Amino acid sequence: MVLMYVRRGWSATVCAVLAVVLAGCTDPVGSNQGAVTHPGPITVVAAVYPLAYAAEQVGGGQVEVNTLATGGVEPHEQELTAKQVASVERADVVVYVPGLSAAVDAAVGQSSAKVVDALAAIGSHRRSGDPHLWLNPVRLAEVGDAIAEQLGIADPGHAKAFAAAAIALRSSLSQLDADIKNMTRTCDSRLVVTTHTAFGYFASRYNFRQVSILGADPEAEPSPAALARIVRLVRQNRITTLYGEAGHTSKALNAVAAETGTSVRLLQTMESPPRSLDYPAAMRETAATISAGQGCIAP
Ligand SMILES: [Zn+2]
Structure with a gap:
């Protein structure tokens, strides 16, 4: 009952955003009947805040997102607590930028989570030696697509909704990009x-x-x-x-x-x-x- 409520609230949000783009969004359970739905929220661990933002936008009410870099410590120098290492190990999905933090890289290497490698997600647009890809919103949109893909594997029952939310995220980030260009x-x-x-x-x-x-x-x-x-x-x-x-x-x-x-x-x-x-x-x-x-x- 609680799960149904969460799902319906989230679905409504996605529908509101995508009302113009998508038809057939009226079924609150989603249109992937028959596909396996993940029991409970999908746990996502994101290395830095902007990746967590993208995961929340794409995953909506289906995900529970934790961020490793919480402030106070430079993420380049970040050490992880035992609890954080365990959270990376236990996560369903991990989103990170290889090379930003050696400790995070090591924890991801030990994890059996589905991994979104943000550098891989942006392909040939990567800048060598520079992990700060989120400071271009267009690149973050590409990470959003990769997140949708991995969330869809973790929770096939909501795969279509994740893909639709990634499209909505891309559209809002494109507007942001256009505004910054103007400024x-x-x-x-x-x-x-x-x-x-x-x-x-x-x-x-x-x-x-x-x-x-x-x-x-x-x-x-x-x-x-x-x-x-x-x-x-x-x-x-x-x-x-x-x-x-x-x-x-x-x-x-x-x-x-x-x-x-x-x-x-x-x-x-x-x-x-x-x-x-x-x-x-x-x-x-x-x-x-x-x-x-x-x-x-x-x-
Ligand atoms: Zn930096």
């Missing part, structure tokens, strides 16, 4: 100076060039020579704004800002869950912050 089309500067190289996917999608102070590792200490090079670059390019990261203070970034008289604005890498914002809202905030810092003309 960043015409700008004084296309050179973006960030703390660590989290914004490569964002930069390549929206036609910026990213230079980072710390490279790939947010815990790195840059050499004096590397700092001097960044200071020169900032001056030569008349950069007015450097980008720090919400929840992560970088002494090196602040030193470059003090040296060059530039201001620091904070961006959401979403490596920790964004405070009080969901994924699309945090992406819009990032776009607005970069638009302001780069002197972009509002549409």
Whole structure:
């Protein structure tokens, strides 16, 4: 009875979103009668918040999603508690980005869960050495399709609904992508100076060039020579704004800002869950912050 209620509520949401796209959504039990339905919620473990967001959008009321990177710790350095390792082992589906955290990679290797490898999901669009693919919404939509596929294997009775929800997610992420394009089309500067190289996917999608102070590792200490090079670059390019990261203070970034008289604005890498914002809202905030810092003309 409880399960029926959950299923009906979720179905109604998907139907509302897809009313135009899909016909025959009136049956609250779904149209896959005869296919095996997963008993109870499908447990999903996601490595970082944006992957959890995608899993929740695609899985609706059929999934219970836990995120490994809960904030406070850099996900690149993340160690897992025994409880988290067990949750990865027990999960029905795991969604992760290989190379983001060695501890997560190891736990996934030991797990018999169905695995969504986000890098595999985006195929030839992957950027080598850069795990932050969620900062391009179009790439996250591709991960959504891969999640729908694995959820459908875990719960064949709802496979069609997962596929439909992934289509709805893609459509909302395409709108987000179009909005960000508009906000960043015409700008004084296309050179973006960030703390660590989290914004490569964002930069390549929206036609910026990213230079980072710390490279790939947010815990790195840059050499004096590397700092001097960044200071020169900032001056030569008349950069007015450097980008720090919400929840992560970088002494090196602040030193470059003090040296060059530039201001620091904070961006959401979403490596920790964004405070009080969901994924699309945090992406819009990032776009607005970069638009302001780069002197972009509002549409
Ligand atoms: Zn990172």
